[in-house]
Amino acid sequence: MIDVARGSAARILPVVTVLGILTVFWYVMAIPLNAPRLDLDETAGLSTLARAAWSMDRPILPAPHQIAGELWSSVLFHPLTSSRNLLYHAWVTLSAALAGLAIALALGIALAVGIVYLRTLDRSLMPWVIASQTVPVLAIAPMVVVVLGNLGITGLLPKAAIAGYLAFFPITVGMVTGLRAADPLQLDLMRTYSAAPLAVFTKLRWPMSLAFLFPGLRVAVALALVGAIVAELPTGAQAGLGARLLTGSYYGQTIQLWATLVMAALLSIVALLVVGAVERAVLHARGGRL
Amino acid sequence: MDEAAVLASETVPSPSVPVVVEARGLNVAFEADGQRVNALTGVDLTISRGDFVSLIGPSGCGKTTLLRAIADLQTPSGGTLTVNGMTPTEARQARAYGYVFQAPALYPWRSVARNVMLPLEIMGMSRSERAARADRYLRLVGLGDFARKFPWQLSGGMQQRVSIARALCFEPTLLLMDEPFGALDEITRDGLNVHLHELWRRTGMTVVFVTHSIPEAAFLSTRIVVMSARPGRIIDVIENPLGATRELGIRESAEFLAVAHRVREGLRAGHSYD
Numbered sequence: 001m002i003d004v005a006r007g008s009a010a011r012i013l014p015v016v017t018v019l020g021i022l023t024v025f026w027y028v029m030a031i032p033l034n035a036p037r038l039d040l041d042e043t044a045g046l047s048t049l050a051r052a053a054w055s056m057d058r059p060i061l062p063a064p065h066q067i068a069g070e071l072w073s074s075v076l077f078h079p080l081t082s083s084r085n086l087l088y089h090a091w092v093t094l095s096a097a098l099a100g101l102a103i104a105l106a107l108g109i110a111l112a113v114g115i116v117y118l119r120t121l122d123r124s125l126m127p128w129v130i131a132s133q134t135v136p137v138l139a140i141a142p143m144v145v146v147v148l149g150n151l152g153i154t155g156l157l158p159k160a161a162i163a164g165y166l167a168f169f170p171i172t173v174g175m176v177t178g179l180r181a182a183d184p185l186q187l188d189l190m191r192t193y194s195a196a197p198l199a200v201f202t203k204l205r206w207p208m209s210l211a212f213l214f215p216g217l218r219v220a221v222a223l224a225l226v227g228a229i230v231a232e233l234p235t236g237a238q239a240g241l242g243a244r245l246l247t248g249s250y251y252g253q254t255i256q257l258w259a260t261l262v263m264a265a266l267l268s269i270v271a272l273l274v275v276g277a278v279e280r281a282v283l284h285a286r287g288g289r290l
Numbered sequence: 291m292d293e294a295a296v297l298a299s300e301t302v303p304s305p306s307v308p309v310v311v312e313a314r315g316l317n318v319a320f321e322a323d324g325q326r327v328n329a330l331t332g333v334d335l336t337i338s339r340g341d342f343v344s345l346i347g348p349s350g351c352g353k354t355t356l357l358r359a360i361a362d363l364q365t366p367s368g369g370t371l372t373v374n375g376m377t378p379t380e381a382r383q384a385r386a387y388g389y390v391f392q393a394p395a396l397y398p399w400r401s402v403a404r405n406v407m408l409p410l411e412i413m414g415m416s417r418s419e420r421a422a423r424a425d426r427y428l429r430l431v432g433l434g435d436f437a438r439k440f441p442w443q444l445s446g447g448m449q450q451r452v453s454i455a456r457a458l459c460f461e462p463t464l465l466l467m468d469e470p471f472g473a474l475d476e477i478t479r480d481g482l483n484v485h486l487h488e489l490w491r492r493t494g495m496t497v498v499f500v501t502h503s504i505p506e507a508a509f510l511s512t513r514i515v516v517m518s519a520r521p522g523r524i525i526d527v528i529e530n531p532l533g534a535t536r537e538l539g540i541r542e543s544a545e546f547l548a549v550a551h552r553v554r555e556g557l558r559a560g561h562s563y564d
């Protein structure tokens with residue numbers, strides 16, 4: 001027990017230290033960045049200058065407590081369905097990201113199975129899979145949204161498609177590696193049983209590949225969120241963290257902008273924690289080793 | 291079969307005992323980096339039902355290769371090979387044998403019991419029968435209490451015993467074992483030798499057994515095949531005169547020591563080659 005406590009303290013201490021240093025640095029940097037916009041006379045002391053720089057309405061760089069305050073009031077003082085509540089926007093983005101992740105899982109796993117089992121697909125498809133990731137999302141997102149919009153498909157689906165487009169790649173790569181990871185002896189064993197290809201897949205290749213799925217899934221979750229946010233930028237969407245970022249920057253409301261960024265970061269942290277929990281549950285069912 | 295044939299079959303090998311493995315002029319060659327390695331050359335071997343045949347010889351003489359050829363895990367480059375009168379491929383598809391590899395080859399995400407049940411699942415056995423068999427054969431190898439553990443929680447020797455239980459549990463009539471007791475201490479090894487001997491006696495199955503241990507080969511086998519390397523070949527086949535019922539004490543007998551001596555001489559002759 002003591003060891004556990006010491007272990008978690010040892011893990012938290014560096015994080016807290018870095019956070020502290022960053023916060024101090026942030027406050028210091030806020031002064032020179034915001035000072036040009038302040039209307040103070042030459043004689044003002046440093047403390048006056050700092051206090052003014054840390055409490056502007058539309059600062060270049062808002063102070064951390066301003067961002068925290070904005071987050072706090074947005075989440076607590078507006079109903080969950082209100083467009084002034086950041087949780088509402090977070091949910092809009094998250095639902096698109098989750099739908100995108102589902103698409104990515106289905107597509108990524110199907111592609112990986114095809115690539116592993118069909119030699120022709122390995123040669124013909126893998127280069128396209130890799131090439132797809134060299135096209136910037138920012139270029140693709142508006143096209144997808146416009147094309148799908150012309151087909152009468154709007155709302156969640158275009159965003160999910162873009163999120164899935166980004167997120168399927170790490171899943172495909174992880175699963176291709178995982179499905180090929182069985183060693184020759186483990187495969188020979190199946191051969192001695194004269195096992196059908198389906199049995200080899202369900203009892204060897206698939207369980208083997210799970211160990212390779214989770215690292216890919218972590219990256220995919222983060223990418224799905226990025227994809228959903230980016231997809232909200234060009235669509236003129238009314239809701240979502242991306243839309244909120246856009247209005248924030250359009251109207252120069254930097255505090256809102258930064259609060260939205262922090263919310264996006266918090267969202268991906270929570271998503272990663274959930275993936276970690278699922279991984280631990282799978283791990284437990286498999287005796288502590290993947 | 292008439293009575294005379296039955297009487298004949300109870301003495302020495304006779305045509306009425308079915309042949310399980312038949313190799314004639316068997317060659318296996320590997321092509322590696324443009325170099326040809328003759329792992330087996332001109333192997334002639336007949337194994338009848340109920341035989342316990344040990345393969346012994348220096349490292350690299352092709353023992354594993356011979357076992358893999360019988361199991362249709364390795365395609366011969368020449369000669370003929372039949373298993374139960376069929377081609378090795380047909381025999382494999384008929385699930386003619388159980389194979390214990392030189393390494394345990396357990397699936398790390400399966401518990402010990404579920405590893406043993408793997409062939410039973412593939413062969414479509416009912417859940418209750420699977421559980422009963424896993425339990426029975428894990429007990430046989432002395433691991434009854436480890437059913438719920440996972441492979442990484444077991445020592446190397448224990449893992450190897452799990453793989454033996456996995457090969458035994460679907461009760462094949464032909465058992466191919468590649469150094470199954472190589473990773474075990476002497477006492478456990480003795481115990482498992484006795485168990486294997488009794489199982490073989492009781493079931494009448496055919497065993498092809500690779501070992502580096504002369505006493506083990508002499509204790510278990512009806513016949514000992516001595517092999518030599520570069521090129522891999524059979525240099526002697528020794529009929530074991532020891533009776534069918536054996537216990538560990540037999541290893542002090544003059545008969546046993548004579549067999550062991552002959553095996554050792556054969557091995558030494560094979561070694562002087564290089």
Ligand SMILES: Nc1ncnc2c1ncn2[C@@H]1O[C@H](COP(=O)(O)OP(=O)(O)OP(=O)(O)O)[C@@H](O)[C@H]1O
Binds near residue numbers: 320321329348350351
């Ligand atoms: N897959 C392979 N590719 C190339 N050469 C091989 C291969 N497998 C075996 N060999 C060669 O065939 C020969 C026989 O190997 P084999 O594994 O049958 O030996 P062994 O008698 O089982 O040895 P050990 O007692 O060390 O297990 C060796 O010279 C080895 O280098």
Ligand SMILES: [Mg+2]
Binds near residue numbers: 353468
């Ligand atoms: Mg070997």
